[in-house]
Amino acid sequence: MGQLIAYEQGIYAFDSGYVRPLLAAIHLIVEDGRAAFVDTGTNDSLPAALAALDRLGLTTHSVDYVILSHIHLDHAGGAGAMMRAFPQARLVVHPRGARHMADPSKLIEGASAVYGADEVRRLYGEVLPIAADRIIEATHQFKIDLAGRELLCLDTPGHAKHHICIVDRRTGHIFTGDNFGLSYRELDCDGRQFIFPTTTPIQFDPPALHASLDLIMSYRPQAVYLTHFSQVKDVAQKALQLHRLIDAHVAIARREKEVSAIRAGLADLLLSEARLFGCRLPDADILEVFAPDLDLNAQGLAFWVENEK
Numbered sequence: 001m002g003q004l005i006a007y008e009q010g011i012y013a014f015d016s017g018y019v020r021p022l023l024a025a026i027h028l029i030v031e032d033g034r035a036a037f038v039d040t041g042t043n044d045s046l047p048a049a050l051a052a053l054d055r056l057g058l059t060t061h062s063v064d065y066v067i068l069s070h071i072h073l074d075h076a077g078g079a080g081a082m083m084r085a086f087p088q089a090r091l092v093v094h095p096r097g098a099r100h101m102a103d104p105s106k107l108i109e110g111a112s113a114v115y116g117a118d119e120v121r122r123l124y125g126e127v128l129p130i131a132a133d134r135i136i137e138a139t140h141q142f143k144i145d146l147a148g149r150e151l152l153c154l155d156t157p158g159h160a161k162h163h164i165c166i167v168d169r170r171t172g173h174i175f176t177g178d179n180f181g182l183s184y185r186e187l188d189c190d191g192r193q194f195i196f197p198t199t200t201p202i203q204f205d206p207p208a209l210h211a212s213l214d215l216i217m218s219y220r221p222q223a224v225y226l227t228h229f230s231q232v233k234d235v236a237q238k239a240l241q242l243h244r245l246i247d248a249h250v251a252i253a254r255r256e257k258e259v260s261a262i263r264a265g266l267a268d269l270l271l272s273e274a275r276l277f278g279c280r281l282p283d284a285d286i287l288e289v290f291a292p293d294l295d296l297n298a299q300g301l302a303f304w305v306e307n308e309k
Contacts, residue, residue: 003015004051004052004055004056005230005231007223007231008171009170009171010029010030010031010149010170011027011028011029011168011171011173011225012027012028012029012030012052012056013025013026013027013028013225013230013231014026014028014048014049014051014052015048016039016040016041016042016045016048016074016078017041017042017044017045017048018041018042018044018045018074018123019123019292022184022185022186022229023184023228023229024039024041024074024075024227024228024229025039025225025226025227025228025229025230026038026039026040026041026045026048026049026052027039027175027225027230028049028052028053028056029146029149029151029168030056030058031146031147031148031149031170032147032148032149033058033062033147034062034063034064034146034147035053035056035058035062035063035064035146036063036064036065036066036067036144036146036151037049037063037065037066037067037082038067038069038166038175038225039067039068039069039075039076039177039227040066040068040075040076040077040078040079040081040082041074041075041077041078042073042074042077042078042123042124042125043077043078043080043081043124043125043126043127043128044078044125045078046078046081046082046085049078049082049085050085060085060086060087061086061087061088063082063086063088063089064088064089064090064146064147065089065090065091065092065144065146065151066079066082066083066086066089066090066091066092067091067092067093067138067144067151067153067166067175068091068092068093068094068097068101068164069163069164069165069166069175069176069177069178069179069227070094070097070159070160070162070163070164070177070178071093071094071097071100071101071107071160071162072111072160072178072200073107073111073120073123073124073127074227075177075178075227076093076097076101077123077124077125077127079091079101079128079130080101080104080127080128080129080130081128083128083130083134084128089134090134090135090136091130091134091135091136092136092138092142092144092153093135093136093137093138093162093164094137094138094155094161094162094163094164095137095138095139095162096161096162097162098132098135098137100162101129101130101135102129102130102131102132102135103129104127104128104129107127108120108124108127110202111124114201114299138153138164139153139155140153140154140155141153141154144166149168149169149170150169150170151166151167151168151169152166152167152169153165153166153167154166154167154212154215154216156176156177156179156212156215156216157203157205157208157209157212158179158204158205158206158208158209158210158211158212158213159177159178159179159198159199159200159203159204159209160178160200160203161203161205163177163178163179163212164177165177165179165212165215165216167219167221171222171223172219172220172221172222173221173222173223173224173225174216174219174221174224174225175224175225176216176224176225176226177226177227178198178200178226178227178228179209179212179213179216180195180213180216180224180226180232180238180239180242181195181196181197181198181226181238181242181245182195182196182197182198182226182228182229182290182293183195183196183226183228183229183232183238184228184229184289184290185229185230186281186285186289187274187277187279187281187286187289189277189278189279189280190278192234192277192278193232193233193234193238194273194274194277194279195232195238195241195242195245196245196270196273196290196293197209197242197245197246197249197297198228198293198296198297199249199296199297199299199300199301199304200296200300201296201299201300201303202300202303203300204300204301204303204304205304206246206247206249206250206304209246210243210246213239213242213243216239217235217236217239220236221235222235223235245269245273248269249266249269249297249301250301252265252266252269252301253301253302253304253305254305254308257302257305257306258302259298259299259302260298262297262298262301262302263294263295263297263298266294266297266298266301267287267294270286270287270290270294271283271286271287274286
C-alpha cells in the first residue's frame, strides 16, 4: 500500500493516494500502542491507513483519535470511513467544522460549487456522516491526551476559518495542515525543500495567515508536517519565505484582480522562486506539479480581492 515513512519518536507518514503520488500525506502518531491520525485523505485512503496500522503491529481498536487540520475534502473526505473502521476513535475538529462532519451535505455542496458535482463524486465518493457524540470540538489550546502524550490544538485561521494546527509536546513539532504552505518533494534540491503558500477558494485571509504563522513560530518547532507533503525542516527560514510570498500573492491579486491574470502572475512568481531556489526541473514540469494549486490560489485570491474591505 505504499511506503510508510518513519520519523522520530512515533511519528509516521504515508501517501493518501489522492490524485497523484506525493500530493497529500496522512500522518500517524503512535504512543505506547495507542494511535492518532492527522488528516484522512479520502475514502480511498482507508486501505493505506489500515496497512500502516498493520505494519506497526496495531489494530483498528488501537486508534483513539482522528484529528482534522481542517475540513477541506482532501484532508477530511475520508473521516467518516475512518471513524466507521476505528470503533473507539473520537474525531477532533475545529468548532466551525464539527457540524459539517456530522452532516456533510453543505460541505459537498460547497466543494461541488468549486469543482463541479461530477468531479466531487469522482474524487471523494460518498462523504459519510459522523455521529455527533463522537466529535470533539477543538477550541484554541485544547489538549488531547494520547496515552500520556499531549497534543495541543491551536486555532490557526488564514487558509480557512476552520483550521487548527497540532503541537506534539513530545517532539515540539507541529502538524500544520495547509497553513505552512506546500512543499512538494519533486522540487527538493540538494537536500533543501521548496515552500510556496496555498490559499483557499473562499476563506483566504492574509492578515490572519500571517498571524497564524507567527503563532506557529512562537513554539519554535524544529520540524513541521504539511499535508502537502509531510516533514519540512529549516522552519524559521521557511516561515520568513512564506510571509514574503503571501505578500507577493496579495500584490498580484490587487494588481490583476481577474482569475486568469492572477493565475498567470502566480505562475511567473512560482517559476521565479523555483529558479532562485535552484530547482533543476524544466518549467513545464514545475507548472504541472503546481497546476491544481495555481488554479485554487488564483480563485481564492480573486474572491478575496473582490471582497477586500
